[in-house]
Amino acid sequence: MARYLMVEGTLARGPVVLTGREARHARVLRLGAGDRVQLCDGRGQLYTARVVTVTRDRVEAEVLEPAPAQVMPAVSLVLGQALPKAAKMDLVIEKATELGADRIIPFTSVRTIPQPRASTRLLRWHRLAEAASKQCGRPMIPEVTDVVPFDEFLRMTEPLPVKLLLWEGEAERSLRTLLREGGRPGGVALAVGPEGGFAPEEVERARARGFVPVSLGPRILRTETAGLAALAIVQYELSELA
16 A cells, blocks of 8 residues: 555545646556555545546545544644745755654744745645655644744744753754653644754753753754754654654
């Protein structure tokens, strides 16, 4: 059985039609009449379906039943990433999706390198998150927001119980130590700075909004590496990654 094809909205038993990219995906998977496939609504629910017909730009299938629900992670993860160059942000979105981020918030900060805004940027990011979800068998596609100012990111993450700022200036408190000292939180926000790191005044504003500066160790990681390393550590320490 193929991983799954993406559909919009809640499905019920009966016929469903897929077009566009999902129809092309079905052809790549060499699906034919009678094959079984899973359909995903992108919000965590999978459905078992049987392919009826496949043409160049259209797939007709019959939804048979909801698939057994996957156990969803107990901890919601939000990754705030200072906007790097385009190719690096694409990498962050793809790998953060694989590592279980539920929400990815790109932001600008004092030391962010200015970039021209591409009108198709957000659509590309959404498609990258969707493709990465398919590749790793994840039924829940993470939300990717448009770029916001750093202070807006701080506001957006205010409700989360644990908020961590990755900062090379923190010499005493490591990410792993902090996670092991606390219990199992319902949500974690990670803030990753730009190539030049967070400015001191940004660190202080983050502290004032409940963020705790933490270190990833003695080496200074690239911005596109730091957030992914932190996600993996959080998942491991909270038993979401074996």
